[in-house]
Every structure is written in C-alpha cells, then in structure tokens.
Amino acid sequence: MTAFEYIAQNISFLNWKKEPFGLYEPIEYTLSAGGKRLRPALAVIASDLFGGKREEVLPAALALEVFHNFTLLHDDVMDKAPVRRGRPTVHIRWNENTAILSGDQMLIEAYKLLSQLRVDIQPQVLRLFNKMATEICEGQQYDVDFETRDDITINDYLMMIRLKTSVLLANALQTGALIAGADETAQQALYEYGINIGLAFQLQDDILDVYGNPETFGKAVGGDILADKKTYMLLTAYALADNRQGAELKAILADNSMKPQAKIAAVTHIYNVLGVREKCEEVMRAYTTKALAELEKLNLPDDKLQTLTALAEHLLERKE
Amino acid sequence: MTAFEYIAQNISFLNWKKEPFGLYEPIEYTLSAGGKRLRPALAVIASDLFGGKREEVLPAALALEVFHNFTLLHDDVMDKAPVRRGRPTVHIRWNENTAILSGDQMLIEAYKLLSQLRVDIQPQVLRLFNKMATEICEGQQYDVDFETRDDITINDYLMMIRLKTSVLLANALQTGALIAGADETAQQALYEYGINIGLAFQLQDDILDVYGNPETFGKAVGGDILADKKTYMLLTAYALADNRQGAELKAILADNSMKPQAKIAAVTHIYNVLGVREKCEEVMRAYTTKALAELEKLNLPDDKLQTLTALAEHLLERKE
Numbered sequence: 001m002t003a004f005e006y007i008a009q010n011i012s013f014l015n016w017k018k019e020p021f022g023l024y025e026p027i028e029y030t031l032s033a034g035g036k037r038l039r040p041a042l043a044v045i046a047s048d049l050f051g052g053k054r055e056e057v058l059p060a061a062l063a064l065e066v067f068h069n070f071t072l073l074h075d076d077v078m079d080k081a082p083v084r085r086g087r088p089t090v091h092i093r094w095n096e097n098t099a100i101l102s103g104d105q106m107l108i109e110a111y112k113l114l115s116q117l118r119v120d121i122q123p124q125v126l127r128l129f130n131k132m133a134t135e136i137c138e139g140q141q142y143d144v145d146f147e148t149r150d151d152i153t154i155n156d157y158l159m160m161i162r163l164k165t166s167v168l169l170a171n172a173l174q175t176g177a178l179i180a181g182a183d184e185t186a187q188q189a190l191y192e193y194g195i196n197i198g199l200a201f202q203l204q205d206d207i208l209d210v211y212g213n214p215e216t217f218g219k220a221v222g223g224d225i226l227a228d229k230k231t232y233m234l235l236t237a238y239a240l241a242d243n244r245q246g247a248e249l250k251a252i253l254a255d256n257s258m259k260p261q262a263k264i265a266a267v268t269h270i271y272n273v274l275g276v277r278e279k280c281e282e283v284m285r286a287y288t289t290k291a292l293a294e295l296e297k298l299n300l301p302d303d304k305l306q307t308l309t310a311l312a313e314h315l316l317e318r319k320e
Numbered sequence: 321m322t323a324f325e326y327i328a329q330n331i332s333f334l335n336w337k338k339e340p341f342g343l344y345e346p347i348e349y350t351l352s353a354g355g356k357r358l359r360p361a362l363a364v365i366a367s368d369l370f371g372g373k374r375e376e377v378l379p380a381a382l383a384l385e386v387f388h389n390f391t392l393l394h395d396d397v398m399d400k401a402p403v404r405r406g407r408p409t410v411h412i413r414w415n416e417n418t419a420i421l422s423g424d425q426m427l428i429e430a431y432k433l434l435s436q437l438r439v440d441i442q443p444q445v446l447r448l449f450n451k452m453a454t455e456i457c458e459g460q461q462y463d464v465d466f467e468t469r470d471d472i473t474i475n476d477y478l479m480m481i482r483l484k485t486s487v488l489l490a491n492a493l494q495t496g497a498l499i500a501g502a503d504e505t506a507q508q509a510l511y512e513y514g515i516n517i518g519l520a521f522q523l524q525d526d527i528l529d530v531y532g533n534p535e536t537f538g539k540a541v542g543g544d545i546l547a548d549k550k551t552y553m554l555l556t557a558y559a560l561a562d563n564r565q566g567a568e569l570k571a572i573l574a575d576n577s578m579k580p581q582a583k584i585a586a587v588t589h590i591y592n593v594l595g596v597r598e599k600c601e602e603v604m605r606a607y608t609t610k611a612l613a614e615l616e617k618l619n620l621p622d623d624k625l626q627t628l629t630a631l632a633e634h635l636l637e638r639k640e
Contacts, residue, residue: 023461074424078417097398097464100420104394105457107427112450115443123439126446130432137425141343144417 003044003307007037010058011065026090026102027109030069033085039168040065043176045307046190049300052180056118060125060175063113067129068168070106071136073099078144117179125175132171139163146230154235158199166198189297193308196291200315203284206231208318210268211277222264228253232283233276240274288312323364323627327357330378331385346410346422347429350389353405359488360385363496365627366510369620372500376438380445380495383433387449388488390426391456393419398464437499445495452491459483466550474555478519486518509617513628516611520635523604526551528638530588531597542584548573552603553596560594608632 001009016028040061047057075081076089077099083089091099110129117125142160146152173190182190209224210233224231238246252258252266271277291312295305302309321329336348360381367377395401396409397419403409411419430449437445462480466472493510502510529544530553544551558566572578572586591597611632615625622629 020458020461020465022465023458074420078420100394100398101457101460101464104424104427105454107424108450108453108457111431111446112454115446115450119443122443122446123435126431126435126442130428130435133428134425134432137421137428138340138343140421141340144421145340145342 003041007040039172042172046173046176047180050180050182059113059116063110067110073103135163161202166195170194189294193294196287200287323361327360359492362492366493366496367500370500370502379433379436383430387430393423455483481522486515490514513614516607520607
C-alpha cells in the first residue's frame with residue numbers, strides 16, 4: 001500500500017460523529033474534503049525509508065493533516081474566502097463563530113493525536129511540532145504585515161513562505177524519520193529537503209498564477225496581479241526593472257480604472273520584457289537541485305528514494 | 321511566597337517582545353491584564369500539598385493560565401464583547417483577524433509550556449490537558465446550542481457549566497498533584513473538589529446577577545435576565561413555577577416593549593415569590609459541602625488544607 005493510500009484509509013477511521021454535533025460536524029466536513037494529504041504521506045514516506053512501523057508514525061501523520069486543515073479553516077475566515085476545495089468554506093456553510101471554535105478544536109485534536117505516540121519519543125515530537133506550529137502562525141502574521149508594507153525584499157518574501165509553507169513539509173519528513181529511529185543527520189537532511197521543495201513549490205505557484213494554462217490551473221490566472229500581491233514574480237520584476245520600468249509597473253498595479261484582463265496583460269508584458277519567468281524558474285530549479293542534494297546525504301539506495309526524488313522533479317513540471 | 325505571588329512573578333518573566341510584533345503584542349496585552357490567576361495558583365497549591373517542587377509544576381501552571389486567556393480571547397470575538405478586565409478586547413483594540421491568529425498562537429504557547437515539563441510525566445499531563453481543552457470547547461458549543469433551544473433542563477445546564485468552567489479548575493488541581501507525585505486517589509479527590517467549587521462558583525455568579533449589590537458587583541445587575549439567559553436561576557424558576565407563573569415569566573422575558581429596569585424587577589419578583597434564590601443557595605451550599613468532603617479524602621492535616629478550605633468557603637460569601 002502506498003503512503004497516500006495508507007493515509008486515505010486511516011483518516012477515514014477518525015470518528016467525528018459525536019456530540020455536540022455543532023462542534024464536530026464542521027471538522028468532519030473539513031477533513032472529508034480531501035486534498036492531496038501530502039503532509040501525512042511525507043511523514044509515512046520518511047518513516048518507510050528507515051523501516052519504521054507505519055502504525056507508530058500514524059498518529060503524528062494524522063496530527064499534521066488535522067493541523068494543516070485547522071490552518072486552512074482559520075485562514076479562510078481571516079481571508080473571508082468563500083470556497084475551499086470546491087465547497088463552501090465552514091464560515092459560509094455554518095458561520096464565523098463555528099469556524100473559529102471548530103478550528104480551535106481541530107488544533108486540540110492534533111495534539112490529542114500526538115499524545116497517542118510512544119512516550120519515549122513523544123516529548124521530542126511535541127517540541128518539534130510546537131516549533132513548526134509557531135512558525136506557521138508567524139508566517140501568517142508576516143504575510144498580513146507585508147500586505148501593507150512597501151519595502152518587502154525578495155529575502156523577506158522567502159523568509160515568509162519558508163515559515164508559511166515549507167516548515168510543515170519539513171516537519172512532516174523529520175518527524176517521520178525521528179519516529180522510525182533515524183539519526184540526527186538523516187532527520188536534518190529530510191528537513192532541509194522539505195524546506196527546499198516547499199520553496200520550489202511556492203515559486204512554481206507564483207509562476208503559474210501568471211503563466212498557468214487557464215484550463216488546467218485550479219485558480220483564475222492573474223489573481224496575484226489583480227490583488228497586487230508581493231509574490232516572487234513581482235519582487236523579482238522590481239529588482240530587475242530600471243527606474244522607468246519600475247515606475248510603470250507600479251502605476252499599472254495602482255490603476256483601479258483598468259479592466260482586469262488589460263491589467264494582467266500589461267503586467268505580464270513587463271514580466272516578459274524583464275525575463276521574470278526565466279529568473280523565477282532558475283531559482284526554483286536551484287531549490288529543487290538543493291532538495292535532491294539533501295536526499296543524497298541519506299546514503300540510501302536510489303530505489304528507496306524514488307518517491308521523494310519524483311516528488312521534487314514533479315514540481316518542475318506541474319501545471320496545476 | 322504564596323502560590324498567587326509565585327505565579328504573578330513568573331508570568332511576568334514570559335517574553336513576548338519578539339517578532340512579528342503583530343502576533344505577540346496582543347498576547348502580552350491579554351496576559352498583562354491581570355485577573356485572579358486562580359487556575360495556575362491552584363496547580364501550585366495542589367503541588368505544595370504534596371511537597372512538589374514549584375519549578376517543576378510551573379510550566380503546567382503557566383500553560384493553564386495562557387490557555388484560559390486564549391479561551392477568553394476567542395470567546396470575546398465570538399460574543400463580540402467590547403471590554404475585558406476594564407480594557408478594550410483584542411478584536412476592538414486591533415481587529416478580528418488579529419484576535420483569531422494571536423489566540424491560535426496562545427493555544428500553541430500553552431502546549432510549548434507543557435513541553436517544558438519533565439519527560440516522565442509529560443505524556444500524562446498532556447493527555448489530561450487535551451481532555452480538559454476538548455471539554456471546554458464542547459462546553460462552549462453547548463452554551464451556544466442552548467441559546468436557541470427551549471428544552472434545556474437543569475441537568476443540561478449543570479453539564480454545560482461543568483464543561484465550560486469546572487474542568488479547568490479541576491484539571492489545574494489534578495495536574496499540580498500529579499506532577500508532585502500524589503497518588504491517583506488524591507489526584508481524583510482534588511479533581512472532584514475543583515469540579516464542585518466550579519459549579520458552586522457559577523451558581524453564585526447566577527445569583528449575584530440578580531441579587532448582587534450594584535456597587536460591589538463587577539457587572540450590571542440583571543444582565544442575564546435582559547439577555548433571557550438560561551441560567552440556574554431561570555431554569556429553577558421554571559421548575560418551581562405552576563402553569564400560570566411559568567407562562568407569566570415567559571411572557572415577561574419575551575416582551576421587548578418593557579423597559580429594562582421594569583423587566584428585571586418583574587422577573588426578580590417572580591423569583592422572590594418562588595423562592596428561587598433560596599433553592600439556588602441550597603444547591604450551591606451542597607456543592608461547597610461536597611468540595612470540602614473531597615478534601616478530607618486527602619488525609620492531610622487541616623492547616624495544610626487551609627487555602628483550599630478557605631477558597632471553598634469564600635465562595636459562599638463573595639459579593640462580586
């Protein structure tokens with residue numbers, strides 16, 4: 001059974017049919033919407049690498065999935081997002097208070113899952129989990145702060161997405177390895193692999209927002225441009241632009257009278273002239289290469305590493 | 321140094337002056353507002369009973385205080401409460417998103433504190449903490465559910481306040497005893513003491529809302545009546561009333577044309593006629609007696625139990 005199949009099966013065993021229904025139904029609703037289950041699968045894949053018993057890593061893997069969905073639930077409230085995975089978000093389907101309280105309970109449920117772990121490794125897993133959870137909240141706060149700041153650098157942005165996206169993937173891998181008994185060096189290599197694929201993943205996301213095929217890309221193309229989001233694309237454009245180009249870009253983004261499609265086209269044109277896409281792809285490839293180099297530190301046969309190698313390479317080609 | 325002084329000193333050592341400030345400032349603001357610090361003090365008092373080292377119980381005690389303040393912070397968002405402890409609530413002083421995110425981080429901070437505990441008792445403390453935290457969310461959900469239900473019994477109400485108020489006091493006491501090495505029987509007795517003083521405390525709150533002296537009672541007298549809140553007072557009134565009195569009470573509470581003071585006076589009159597206050601005080605005294613009986617199971621000299629005895633007796637006399 002693949003790690004993904006193992007997670008899909010076991011997540012369905014979690015029981016949310018209990019009272020008070022108003023608290024637990026939104027949790028079931030959120031967790032049953034699917035998604036890739038990438039984070040718990042990574043924990044199992046890392047454990048598999050070192051011959052760990054799947055049932056021993058399972059509580060931590062599920063905790064990561066429940067935690068990830070908790071962050072999405074509360075983020076959707078804060079962003080007033082109406083839809084998630086093709087369904088109304090919890091604060092729309094129920095109300096905001098329900099989304100807050102059921103979200104809080106999901107965070108507690110994640111810790112309940114952690115408390116099922118073997119007691120000899122539990123404190124260490126808990127400590128790493130807490131560090132990761134803190135970093136994710138910090139990343140979310142930086143993301144909010146950056147919206148109203150005009151001095152964000154590319155390094156600020158990378159720091160923010162490292163916290164907001166990468167550390168959860170990295171923690172999943174490290175935790176899986178730790179529970180399976182891998183040594184500190186191996187844990188650290190997997191952690192760094194996770195950080196780097198997370199960064200590559202986010203950069204690809206930023207590129208696809210501009211250059212994605214509207215038919216295969218999940219979201220509307222150009223959304224980041226219309227929201228004047230300080231993505232890697234935009235920050236790179238400002239970094240590459242001369243004074244005139246920078247002023248032009250700024251003026252277009254600030255122009256509220258432009259039609260959406262015209263604005264997207266104008267910004268994309270500047271990106272094309274500056275070679276922003278190529279620059280971004282170059283940096284993304286560098287993160288992928290770095291991720292693959294981390295895997296080599298594990299000194300494991302290539303066939304064992306196939307899933308993680310494929311995952312990193314897949315990032316370079318994904319279209320959605 | 322008393323347990324209360326010990327907590328006041330140590331809570332001020334927690335460092336919240338770190339970036340991103342937007343995440344941590346609201347936490348500092350919330351925790352610096354004071355309050356009785358009853359929950360962490362109870363953990364220390366319980367540990368003291370069994371000769372526990374204060375620095376060993378401290379992380380758990382602080383975790384309880386941070387957790388308690390997290391629940392207040394998110395409850396205030398859900399209740400749209402403008403003021404807490406004489407200051408604007410976080411969602412007023414900052415905004416709702418800040419209150420959600422900083423609240424989430426406070427919950428994580430509580431777990432970070434727990435992860436500082438001795439590893440030999442950490443898993444057990446974590447398990448009890450998770451159970452308590454879950455019960456508090458469930459209690460909050462029942463409280464919300466009850467608002468729109470017409471069939472709430474006195475037992476439903478007691479179940480709800482047990483979850484919403486009592487289990488946190490009970491957990492504080494049990495956890496303090498556990499960390500100090502008390503046996504299961506002693507832990508359980510302190511847990512039950514906590515449950516019972518929590519219930520007595522809430523009943524006294526319900527009584528004071530009607531009969532409190534406006535000059536010494538912290539809140540406006542009659543607030544529960546105006547909000548048609550299903551308190552122990554109201555549920556007891558319905559239980560004691562004949563058909564005519566019940567219908568009259570219902571009509572008064574549903575009458576939106578009545579002036580607030582007239583409505584409070586009319587409901588209070590019915591309470592007086594039915595002897596609701598006396599019934600409530602009787603039940604409250606029974607919980608206090610039960611709490612004191614639990615203390616006897618500890619087989620400790622009276623002078624050691626003085627703080628906990630005084631706390632239970634104080635509940636019978638408090639005016640605010």
